[in-house]
Amino acid sequence: MPVSVFDIFKIGIGSSSSHTVGPMTAARRFALSLADKQLLPAVQRLQVDLFGSLALTGQGHGTDRAIILGLLGESPDTVDPDAMPLMLEQVRASASLSILGRQAIAFAEKSDLVLHRREELPRHPNGLRITAFGADGQPIDRETYYSVGGGFVVTESEFDRSADVSEELPFPYHSATELLDIGRNQQMSIAAIARANEEARRSPAEVDAGLTRIWQAMQDCVQRGLAMDGSLPGGLGLQRRARQHLLALEAGKQERHAELLNPLAALQWVNAVAFAVAEENAAGGRVVTAPTNGAAGVIPAVIHYLARFASETGQTEIFNFLLVAGAIGSLYKENASISGAAVGCQGEIGVACSMAAGGLAAALGGSNAQLENAAEIGMEHHLGLTCDPIGGLVQVPCIERNAIAATTAINACLIALRGDGRHLVSLDKVIATMRQTGADMQAKYKETSLGGLAVNLVEC
Numbered sequence: 001m002p003v004s005v006f007d008i009f010k011i012g013i014g015s016s017s018s019h020t021v022g023p024m025t026a027a028r029r030f031a032l033s034l035a036d037k038q039l040l041p042a043v044q045r046l047q048v049d050l051f052g053s054l055a056l057t058g059q060g061h062g063t064d065r066a067i068i069l070g071l072l073g074e075s076p077d078t079v080d081p082d083a084m085p086l087m088l089e090q091v092r093a094s095a096s097l098s099i100l101g102r103q104a105i106a107f108a109e110k111s112d113l114v115l116h117r118r119e120e121l122p123r124h125p126n127g128l129r130i131t132a133f134g135a136d137g138q139p140i141d142r143e144t145y146y147s148v149g150g151g152f153v154v155t156e157s158e159f160d161r162s163a164d165v166s167e168e169l170p171f172p173y174h175s176a177t178e179l180l181d182i183g184r185n186q187q188m189s190i191a192a193i194a195r196a197n198e199e200a201r202r203s204p205a206e207v208d209a210g211l212t213r214i215w216q217a218m219q220d221c222v223q224r225g226l227a228m229d230g231s232l233p234g235g236l237g238l239q240r241r242a243r244q245h246l247l248a249l250e251a252g253k254q255e256r257h258a259e260l261l262n263p264l265a266a267l268q269w270v271n272a273v274a275f276a277v278a279e280e281n282a283a284g285g286r287v288v289t290a291p292t293n294g295a296a297g298v299i300p301a302v303i304h305y306l307a308r309f310a311s312e313t314g315q316t317e318i319f320n321f322l323l324v325a326g327a328i329g330s331l332y333k334e335n336a337s338i339s340g341a342a343v344g345c346q347g348e349i350g351v352a353c354s355m356a357a358g359g360l361a362a363a364l365g366g367s368n369a370q371l372e373n374a375a376e377i378g379m380e381h382h383l384g385l386t387c388d389p390i391g392g393l394v395q396v397p398c399i400e401r402n403a404i405a406a407t408t409a410i411n412a413c414l415i416a417l418r419g420d421g422r423h424l425v426s427l428d429k430v431i432a433t434m435r436q437t438g439a440d441m442q443a444k445y446k447e448t449s450l451g452g453l454a455v456n457l458v459e460c
């Protein structure tokens with residue numbers, strides 16, 4: 001069953017959908033369930049156990065901070081990124097926290113937030129378990145959560161249950177082939193199919209309002225990222241570059257090589273926007289998960305390209321882009337994965353590129369077959385891409401990778417629009433190949449920072 005576009009695109013905070021947004025959501029869910037079960041007054045201690053990738057790269061990705069904020073009752077879509085440092089400082093300085101602001105307990109990160117770096121829970125590399133203890137030191141409640149990518153969180157019992165099985169949609173599908181068949185039989189575009197499914201979940205006005213909110217959040221993020229200077233947090237000393245790219249682009253009109261640079265202006269613009277979002281994400285700012293935080297710059301960069309360089313781009317084209325990109329992202333979520341910890345970076349940057357290529361093709365008036373082709377090309381050339389973030393931070397190679405994938409998505413779209421939609425490798429085949437490649441990939445290349453660039457950086 002296709003996942004809603006509003007689950008694929010979620011407003012959250014950096015730096016990672018699976019390691020920040022997901023764990024915050026899980027911690028908040030646990031706190032709310034304690035309240036629902038009326039157990040809150042009995043809780044005297046909490047212990048949070050992080051396993052696998054969450055333990056290995058969680059500190060660089062802000063998992064520890066996210067857990068604390070979630071237990072306080074904060075949600076990724078509403079927490080004020082500027083207020084977070086003070087909230088965390090108060091918990092750390094007092095070695096205590098107030099669950100949902102209602103039950104104060106001692107909380108010492110060293111002993112109550114336990115990292116199991118050599119141990120994985122059986123169902124997914126991103127596992128966490130939260131246990132509440134009563135006054136007698138005995139557990140009174142416990143839950144295991146898996147952060148399965150893109151900010152999605154499931155409990156142990158929910159893991160095998162496919163999302164929203166009870167949902168009745170006018171156009172259910174499980175593969176790109178089925179989606180294309182619906183389009184052919186109903187004489188509908190994929191954007192129209194995706195919209196009809198969304199309108200079965202909420203009113204047309206709510207769909208429009210939700211899409212407007214997503215696009216506005218993307219634009220706000222780009223504006224903030226383009227205005228910022230200085231180094232990113234985390235210890236690598238990496239400087240923000242989005243603003244410099246923008247300034248160079250504007251100054252380029254007067255440069256000696258203006259005639260050479262001008263034809264590449266669109267490319268430079270895409271780079272600046274992708275950097276702006278990826279740097280905001282790395283700094284823990286407000287971003288739209290698309291479909292993950294590590295890859296959050298790709299789709300905004302391509303939509304900004306569309307809005308700036310394609311004439312006659314209006315709200316309809318942007319909404320169609322988001323609806324189609326969401327439908328494509330849903331196919332990956334159902335049939336492979338959008339988690340770097342499960343399948344490597346092909347599942348994050350590769351999926352974002354595929355979604356952006358298909359979305360752009362739809363916005364530019366491509367046929368269903370052409371946009372399926374564009375989405376396929378976008379993934380085909382990311383197959384095997386590993387995840388090896390240096391220092392466990394979503395910075396290198398992640399930030400540049402967003403810019404490279406955004407420009408690849410535009411090229412994938414151009415290639416597809418030059419054809420008639422007929423092509424050898426189908427989107428379904430490339431999704432299956434991505435899943436199999438991810439399964440064959442050595443664990444050290446799946447968001448552990450134990451391989452690749454993460455271990456080969458020469459320290460000066």
Ligand code: SF4
Pocket residue numbers: 294295340344345346348349386387388389393394395397398401447
């Ligand atoms: S390398 Fe790719 S998958 Fe890994 S953290 Fe960076 S963007 Fe995410």
